[in-house]
Amino acid sequence: MISAQSGLRQEWTIDSHDAAAVARLAREVGCPDAIATLLMSRGIVDAVAARTFFNPSLDDLIDPLLMLGMPEAVARIQQAVRMGEPILIYGDYDVDGTTATVLLKTAIERTATKDHPAIVTYHVPHRLREGYGMQTGVLGAAAAAGVRLVISVDTGIRAFAAAEEAKALGLDLIVTDHHLPDDAVGVPHAIAVVNPAQDGCAYPFKSLCGAGVAFKLAHAILSAAAETAEEKVKLRRGLIPSFLKLVAIATIADSVPLEGENRVIAALGLRELRNPVQPGLRALMQVAQIPAERPPTATEVGFRLAPRINAAGRMDIASDVVELFLTRDAERASELAEKLDRLNNDRRATEARALEEIEIQLASLQTADGEFVAECIVLDDPAWHRGVLGILASRIVDRTGRPALVLTHEDGHAHGSGRSIAGFHLLDALTAVHSDGEVLFTRFGGHAHAVGFSLPSERVEILRTRMQSYGASLLCGSMLAPPLKCDVEVSLNDLTPEFFDWLVRCGPFGIGNREPVFVTRRVTLSTDVRLIKEKHVCLQVCQNGGGAKFSALGWSRGTDWAARCSGIGLRRGSVVDIAYRLKAKTNPQFPGLELELLDLNLG
Structure with missing residues (x-):
């Protein structure tokens, strides 16, 4: 096969599995053999594990109190609320940091009572003026304003100078982060450091995003505040599923592995996003043109929602995102969502201009x-x-x-x-x-x-x-020049709507649970190659002269598909082996399935 980057032949690899074991798993689960093969390639070898994989639930979330530093963090926040101490949440300017800020602020305020209101403010740094990380000047201003507790989200694990400044100012500091600590120095001085990646933390899942860690603290705070049976039911059935919407967006946007607890968070959060109630989230999904009648896909979150959220921090003020997700004013939410949409368009134009210069610089390195x-x-x-x-x-x-x-x-x-x-x-x-x-x-x-x-x-x-x-x-x-990792070889006749339903249940897909790649041998082009916008290609393929027919689309991002097809002389009647992903057509007027080409070779 031909590498997208180098023009050299690219190897395809397909893991082999015992055919009898695959057939047994397929029979026990009631799924197609190809889906059973996908399960086995992900280490799922029995029906019990398969049913858990297909049906993630709140029971699959790990107890947040297993995380090192969590009990101390919860106790200090409870004390701050009880004593009326002002709390500052110190966030970050990307999707992960802004959503983490919203989650933790909301959770702390929900633990407040009439007698003990929570005083919670937040600071989201400006990317250009302040840059990443906690700044001592912000801490000094917070101390002067009466803040006594600072909680970092998605930042702080290497903020040694800021931690020392906080101590000197009389501020208590709680660090919540997911970035890797400095092995040579350890972690900053703080009342509590909550990060599953730190040494000595027994929390079994290490790959949460920053909002995921903040959600764990939020979950622990809310659980501690839920005293009656009625409050515990409300927490489980209402608050936690609601919080998972933003955690899912951050988990997908931050490109952490979508396996283990992250996959549970993403799956449950996407499900909850089907009908967002909060005005800002609803307005953002509208400007991103995500239909409200079904849960969004991970791809829609990653390529429609996340860029608009990130655009605020990239091009302007990230605190707009926090306001968007906190406001209850529908008119203000629409105004902010439309602003994020405009900023994202500005970001795309800025990126396009830079890419032109990048292509010139890359050419000099070839x-x-x-x-x-x-x-x-x-x-x-x-x-x-x-x-x-x-x-x-x-x-x-x-x-x-x-x-x-x-x-x-x-x-x-x-x-x-x-x-x-x-x-x-x-x-x-x-x-x-x-x-x-x-x-x-x-x-x-x-x-x-x-x-x-x-x-x-x-x-x-x-x-x-x-x-x-x-x-x-x-x-x-x-x-x-890694080989193209393929999952299973199938016939085009295997690609039925029922098969696609099973495939969707294997998601959401991302790093750690990558979207499956299928191989079909000796398919025939039933028409000549059709160019789309002079660079993409559409092939009409069938197998054995009949049966199922599919459009196979080659998008020229890393591969010049027009040149590829021309170079090997593809035309009507050509026989090729193809590697591809299976997709649902996006145009509702023409429903069905299509193939996204990843590689091909003359058969």
């Missing part, structure tokens, strides 16, 4: 046959907007199959974001190059797949050299 000469891509330009650097890094990874760091410059300082590929731990890479001689960064943090950092502009070339050296020592051919 040989005549299209191979990239750098294992790690490091690009910079002072004209690029800081708000879109992470998106640009993701686009470069998609385009090149290599880890990417993207930087812009301002007042002699470079600010950057990075994204990685499977098997290359990007935070470990930054940690290694930071201290390989003269220290590089003024700040950096993140996790395996995504990082943010700053450094003096004159050190960018050193960063480029060190990243190339580090990448060359670790990035082998199989990582830079």
